[in-house]
Amino acid sequence: xxGVTQSPTHLIKTxxxxxxxxxxxxxxxxxxxxxxxALGQGPQFIFQYYEEEERQRGNFPDRFSGHQFPNYSSxxxxxxxxxxxxxxxxCASSRGTVEEKLFFGSGTQLSVL
Amino acid sequence: xxxxxxPISMDSYEGQEVNITCSHNNIATNDYITWYQQFPSQGPxxxxxxYKTKVTNEVASLFIPADRKSSTLSLPRVSLxxxxxxxxxxxxxxxxxxxxFGSGTRLLVxx
Numbered sequence: 001x002x003g004v005t006q007s008p009t010h011l012i013k014t015x016x017x018x019x020x021x022x023x024x025x026x027x028x029x030x031x032x033x034x035x036x037x038a039l040g041q042g043p044q045f046i047f048q049y050y051e052e053e054e055r056q057r058g059n060f061p062d063r064f065s066g067h068q069f070p071n072y073s074s075x076x077x078x079x080x081x082x083x084x085x086x087x088x089x090x091c092a093s094s095r096g097t098v099e100e101k102l103f104f105g106s107g108t109q110l111s112v113l
Numbered sequence: 114x115x116x117x118x119x120p121i122s123m124d125s126y127e128g129q130e131v132n133i134t135c136s137h138n139n140i141a142t143n144d145y146i147t148w149y150q151q152f153p154s155q156g157p158x159x160x161x162x163x164y165k166t167k168v169t170n171e172v173a174s175l176f177i178p179a180d181r182k183s184s185t186l187s188l189p190r191v192s193l194x195x196x197x198x199x200x201x202x203x204x205x206x207x208x209x210x211x212x213x214f215g216s217g218t219r220l221l222v223x224x
Contacts (some may be wrong), residue, residue, distance in 0.1 A: 068211035101162060106155055
């Protein structure tokens, strides 16, 4: 049973570019949450998708957008990249309710030069 | 949203029991308390979850007092491989499905 898979594992972009990160949830999970983790910090909640809709959003600008597909996989898009967007981007999946534990992928390390 | 407060770091030695306490004074009635462990360059990994009293699994115990304003993660007989960052999260339907990580506790286990 595959866990949460994220792609790519590493990515290097330059300021102003756009990036798309992908996540496949654990089998049986229908909810995907995205987190940004800067070096030495805890993960910061970006948004959560359930039934193909954004259910909740953290304090991130509109440059951060997402999508969930009918098969529950998800994408995170970041436009107009800034140096400060350099971080580990984590995807977590769960089943519907927030009481269900989150299963995290290994993340995508994004470097913006 | 219930905010959590944990010690920034802790040191221990192999074989000792480690207790990490998390404060969550404004926890909501329906909130659960969940602990995660994270190693460098990896995603956090679920350790244990509880609502009240005591919960025990194969790796840890979670103690929650009656007022639920704090919780203590207990790791019995730690080993070097338990060196990691430990996060306490509080969330539930009253938190609108957000799960917010704090800064975590960096545990260093020494030989």
